[in-house]
Amino acid sequence: MFNTKEKILQKSLELFNTKGCINTSNRAIAKEVGISIGNFYYYFKNKEEILIELFLRYLEKIFKDVINLNYEKDEIFLLKQFLLDNLEVEIEYRFIHLEMDQLVNNFPTFKKIIQEQLKKEIIMVSSLMEHQIKHGYIIPLSKEEIEFFVSNMWIVACSNFMYWNLLDFDIYEVMKKAALNKFYLIKPYLTQKSLDNENVKDLEKILKAYYENK
Amino acid sequence: MFNTKEKILQKSLELFNTKGCINTSNRAIAKEVGISIGNFYYYFKNKEEILIELFLRYLEKIFKDVINLNYEKDEIFLLKQFLLDNLEVEIEYRFIHLEMDQLVNNFPTFKKIIQEQLKKEIIMVSSLMEHQIKHGYIIPLSKEEIEFFVSNMWIVACSNFMYWNLLDFDIYEVMKKAALNKFYLIKPYLTQKSLDNENVKDLEKILKAYYENK
Amino acid sequence: MFNTKEKILQKSLELFNTKGCINTSNRAIAKEVGISIGNFYYYFKNKEEILIELFLRYLEKIFKDVINLNYEKDEIFLLKQFLLDNLEVEIEYRFIHLEMDQLVNNFPTFKKIIQEQLKKEIIMVSSLMEHQIKHGYIIPLSKEEIEFFVSNMWIVACSNFMYWNLLDFDIYEVMKKAALNKFYLIKPYLTQKSLDNENVKDLEKILKAYYENK
Amino acid sequence: MFNTKEKILQKSLELFNTKGCINTSNRAIAKEVGISIGNFYYYFKNKEEILIELFLRYLEKIFKDVINLNYEKDEIFLLKQFLLDNLEVEIEYRFIHLEMDQLVNNFPTFKKIIQEQLKKEIIMVSSLMEHQIKHGYIIPLSKEEIEFFVSNMWIVACSNFMYWNLLDFDIYEVMKKAALNKFYLIKPYLTQKSLDNENVKDLEKILKAYYENK
DNA sequence: TATGAATGAGTTTTCATTCAT
DNA sequence: GATGAATGAAAACTCATTCAT
Incomplete structure (x- = not known):
């Protein structure tokens, strides 16, 4: 239903709200979404883009x-x-x-x-x-x-x-x-x-x- | 006139106000004060104590x-x-x-x-x-x-x-x-x-x- | 006029001359040519083949x-x-x-x-x-x-x-x-x-x- | 006899001559010298400084x-x-x-x-x-x-x-x-x-x- | 032929903290 | 009190390469 990009945004939002954006590493987002760190960077150049x-x-x-x-x-x-x-x-x-x-x-x-x-x-x-x-x-x-x-x-x-x-x-x-x-x-x-x-x-x-x- | 502990607090305040507390490393504080990082830890167990x-x-x-x-x-x-x-x-x-x-x-x-x-x-x-x-x-x-x-x-x-x-x-x-x-x-x-x-x-x-x- | 393989070679040459071969990623070549990275690998097994x-x-x-x-x-x-x-x-x-x-x-x-x-x-x-x-x-x-x-x-x-x-x-x-x-x-x-x-x-x-x- | 900084420079020189400077990672230098990567950066801000x-x-x-x-x-x-x-x-x-x-x-x-x-x-x-x-x-x-x-x-x-x-x-x-x-x-x-x-x-x-x- | 999502190892760099002297 | 070398985990980011479609 949700594609990967959407999942990254959803999980990022969750993590940002609970742990804070600054305290959430890109690796943690990738892990939470269940993708590799490389795949994370395939969708977003950096955290600011997600933000x-x-x-x-x-x-x-x-x-x-x-x-x-x-x-x-x-x-x-x-x-x-x-x-x-x-x-x-x-x-x-x-x-x-x-x-x-x-x-x-x-x-x-x-x-x-x-x-x-x-x-x-x-x-x-x-x-x-x-x-x-x-x-x-x-x-x-x-x-x-x-x-x-x-x-x-x-x-x-x-x-x-x-x-x-x-x-x-x-x-x-x-x-x-x-x-x-x-x-x-x-x-x-x-x-x-x-x-x-x-x-x-x-x-x-x-x-x-x-x-x-x- | 000022002892080392006081100097650390003064410089920390300066740095916290300009660069932010989170973005200021303990090493940067020690450097600014002109003391070693080891001496910094003699006075403060960690940044939270300064805060x-x-x-x-x-x-x-x-x-x-x-x-x-x-x-x-x-x-x-x-x-x-x-x-x-x-x-x-x-x-x-x-x-x-x-x-x-x-x-x-x-x-x-x-x-x-x-x-x-x-x-x-x-x-x-x-x-x-x-x-x-x-x-x-x-x-x-x-x-x-x-x-x-x-x-x-x-x-x-x-x-x-x-x-x-x-x-x-x-x-x-x-x-x-x-x-x-x-x-x-x-x-x-x-x-x-x-x-x-x-x-x-x-x-x-x-x-x-x-x-x-x- | 030019087929894809030819385009890859042309663009590679351009990029190698401007940025250097070592500093040019295969992805950058594919992007410059306007093809997918997958397609790039269809024509060339790796950068050495282009070289x-x-x-x-x-x-x-x-x-x-x-x-x-x-x-x-x-x-x-x-x-x-x-x-x-x-x-x-x-x-x-x-x-x-x-x-x-x-x-x-x-x-x-x-x-x-x-x-x-x-x-x-x-x-x-x-x-x-x-x-x-x-x-x-x-x-x-x-x-x-x-x-x-x-x-x-x-x-x-x-x-x-x-x-x-x-x-x-x-x-x-x-x-x-x-x-x-x-x-x-x-x-x-x-x-x-x-x-x-x-x-x-x-x-x-x-x-x-x-x-x-x- | 040699201090750590000197060892880093010596090993860097060796590695640069054998594998090339570009192809030698800072981690590889640290490993070769037998120190932690953190210690490497204690002595040199980056590879350019060694160079x-x-x-x-x-x-x-x-x-x-x-x-x-x-x-x-x-x-x-x-x-x-x-x-x-x-x-x-x-x-x-x-x-x-x-x-x-x-x-x-x-x-x-x-x-x-x-x-x-x-x-x-x-x-x-x-x-x-x-x-x-x-x-x-x-x-x-x-x-x-x-x-x-x-x-x-x-x-x-x-x-x-x-x-x-x-x-x-x-x-x-x-x-x-x-x-x-x-x-x-x-x-x-x-x-x-x-x-x-x-x-x-x-x-x-x-x-x-x-x-x-x- | 062509796509592009996905992988994961690897790179540079930072930093709190410890500890022998 | 004071030094500063040393540690190692963790961060952001890159990239060659694979593979199902």
Whole structure:
């Protein structure tokens, strides 16, 4: 069903998430997949190629829905989707965030890709914020406030796994916590119009329930 | 003036901050200090011992002032000190945050220390928040809100260097940004009483000026 | 027009001349030709087979004219042709001389072929010399002098590319220099009869012009 | 008696001369010396460092006497020493010449050193020739003739081992042949004054005897 | 003829750690 | 306290060659 290249990517992802990308040798990946080291190098020139391939897949999954967001109209952005839907993707590719600094330091091409992606995201999220402010879903914010909200959101989305991991929560609990981390970051900025909106109204309850029941 | 052990710690810190702890070999440290590798091992059993020693020094510097905080009285916590004074210590030991996940993965004793420290900090900061709420400096918050404010604050304090580094800001700009990251995280929760307080009144202006002038 | 085997030989020659035979992997050849590595091995059992095939072609081109030399009569041997005509062939297959020692060390069958060829050439050139001496085109030389003239000529023909390459001359300059290297090696042995001969008379001028104009 | 570094250099030289530098792995050197591969790298960062160290020793031995040459006076240059004394050094370090092209291609720092050395030698030998011409030991030669005599001498000195190796002569015979190769290259240019000189008079006989008796 | 996945031994290099002096 | 030689496991990567299709 899966071909060798796919198997390498799958196992790499597993190993990266459990042992870390830096701490996973190419030999270990090959062994786990059940192929020779030579065959590993037949498919990937080096570990960075795997890393980039996995990162591109991550991006594709993350932005599959975001791209379809139509925030031209007077409409609140899909906060629920943003908080919940991406969560599983973030967990699936959690090594990316957990090792971000190391990856950036060790893989120069990956660094360039990450930097470009970050710049795009900043522009995208900033303009989304401005739109939401214009339509009264988010309280008025200065340029600086938007800049630092965006950076804080990125930082929290990137690093909250590490925090909960340190407290020995398991992966499902971490998922639930992660959504609330982001929710409480944005909550102070939501207007009454937002809080009355169907998409937001019960969100806190849903997230808590999600967090308590599962 | 400095003994050998001290020199090792100083040079290790330098190297960890520039090249990363994981990417710095013990041999490189010994060479930089100007001692033999054998002598290095006379003072430190392994790199983890250096790491822990540096981390303890970091903690001591960070909590030197915090420990003296007397938040029994009706008094706003020293936000300015918290935002600015610690900043240089954070920068001085920045490798700790930049490589947090890697360090935790590779050094089990360090991990335990970090975890214990984190639990202490959560209790400490949570009770500080409750105290501030009680005295009307911070708006009323639920248990959950406090929990996630505390976690977000830790995450942001821990990882914002990475964010600004990716955008190619230099170390001094990163310092300035870092203070604002934390300020804008707490700002929505400050009451009018806080905003009128001498310690807070001009803080935004001061931070921006700090950020723009330096 | 060209079949696959021919393409492999052509591309091998190109790669051997630019990167060296030892430094060119079979995979690189296959890739350059645009065929699979499996197909490469269909045509050639290993790199030595290519090497030998190329060497035989080189020999054929070099001795195409020499074989037709009729040096039975009282006639000076075709010095001009020897110096100029072979030059392009030598350049075309220059990797053979540049890597001679390595090739001999790594490819035992090639070594045998080279050795047999060398012995033939020694006999051939020695008897040519004796003939030229007999007819007064070359000054009388002892057995030893002939032996060492022949060896020096072979050595210079084989290795002069390396010398000029070290001095960073480009391929066309090297060609020109190579002719003069051989000319000045033989010049002291030419008799007046030689120097008056039409084939030789203006040779020095021609070679220098060739060397200066091109 | 010999320390480890010296042993590595000695064994490297042996292996380079027998199997070739390119074909000798660092692991093979370590094994031959009887040390671990780690210990090998303690002494030499890579193979190029060994190569350069050996080359510098070769140069030192070769030019030990040449440097003392005083060719200011009306005196023939020490042809006998040049032909015989250096011979053993050339043999001792024969891999350098045998693999010259490959070494130059694979070791960039070595290439630079070789190029600088070659340029120095060209100047040195050219001025020596001019001096000998001035004092009547060598027949008058044009600039071009000197240039090509110098290059031919270098090429022959560099590559004659390969020639005699191909003909399966043993190392001692090769040594003797090598002297005669150079002698017969220079012989046509010697004046009667040279040939009558004590240093030269019996040189041919000596060399032949050397070649026949040993 | 042609493909290309697969093998595995081999290469260079790094590094934490030990230990006799 | 201090030296530095020595170890050996492990990392990334290469490459000639085979073989089923």
